[in-house]
Amino acid sequence: MEQVQLGLFIFIRITAFMVISPVFSQKGIPNITKVILASALMIVTISSVSNFVPIDNLFLFAFVVWKEVLFGLAMGFLSQLVFTGVEIAGQMIDFQVGFSMAQAFDPTFGMMTSQYGKLYYWLTLMMVFLTNLHHYLIKGVINSFQLVPIGAVNMQGTTVEGVIKLFSLTFEMAIHLAAPLVISAVIVDLLLGMLSRTIPQINVLMMGMPMKTSISFIMFLLILPSTLEYLVKILPKSIQYMNEFIHAIGQVR
Numbered sequence: 404m405e406q407v408q409l410g411l412f413i414f415i416r417i418t419a420f421m422v423i424s425p426v427f428s429q430k431g432i433p434n435i436t437k438v439i440l441a442s443a444l445m446i447v448t449i450s451s452v453s454n455f456v457p458i459d460n461l462f463l464f465a466f467v468v469w470k471e472v473l474f475g476l477a478m479g480f481l482s483q484l485v486f487t488g489v490e491i492a493g494q495m496i497d498f499q500v501g502f503s504m505a506q507a508f509d510p511t512f513g514m515m516t517s518q519y520g521k522l523y524y525w526l527t528l529m530m531v532f533l534t535n536l537h538h539y540l541i542k543g544v545i546n547s548f549q550l551v552p553i554g555a556v557n558m559q560g561t562t563v564e565g566v567i568k569l570f571s572l573t574f575e576m577a578i579h580l581a582a583p584l585v586i587s588a589v590i591v592d593l594l595l596g597m598l599s600r601t602i603p604q605i606n607v608l609m610m611g612m613p614m615k616t617s618i619s620f621i622m623f624l625l626i627l628p629s630t631l632e633y634l635v636k637i638l639p640k641s642i643q644y645m646n647e648f649i650h651a652i653g654q655v656r
Contacts, residue, residue, distance in 0.1 A: 426531060
């Protein structure tokens with residue numbers, strides 16, 4: 404009975420993490436594959452968890468299950484922040500370039516996505532696999548059971564302040580990624596505005612859309628090496644954010 408409860412709690416935390424975390428939460432991955440992966444991680448983890456006391460009270464059991472779900476979702480959400488910043492950067496670029504009108508439903512994300520947002524997202528996902536960061540994600544989840552035992556999840560003011568700081572860093576990263584393309588689109592708008600004042604006969608609206616699209620794509624190709632270098636530098640922070648959150652929760656108890 405003890406091993407069954409322990410395995411169930413471990414499975415719940417890992418599954419909740421995979422529901423929202425990058426890489427594992429992709430809708431293209433079959434659900435049976437996610438269940439098998441979560442079960443395999445549970446089998447690997449169960450031997451390293453000690454000092455577990457079985458719970459006999461049904462109400463207390465449900466409460467611990469709820470805490471494990473919330474903690475798993477919190478870990479997944481924090482690891483997803485970098486990808487959220489990348490998507491925000493893509494939406495900012497699309498709004499300025501004019502691609503916001505071309506948003507379409509993407510079954511991979513299950514929502515309306517921007518064109519540059521998808522481009523940056525898949526570029527970031529590619530860098531995750533190239534740098535083996537998905538291994539560190541799995542390692543962080545497994546190590547969370549040593550730092551935060553089953554049911555020992557509490558939140559204090561310092562933890563909440565840390566999460567708020569991560570939100571600000573996410574927007575900072577989004578602005579950093581979007582700035583070159585947004586600025587180039589704004590410069591094109593200024594030049595077209597000056598041209599329309601000089602030669603009123605020119606249809607600036609018809610010229611502006613294809614011109615901004617072309618220049619933004621050219622700028623994207625020009626800054627692509629710098630973008631990849633920045634992503635390699637910023638992506639490990641997603642693991643750092645999650646680990647710092649786990650350590651903060653562990654210190655609270």
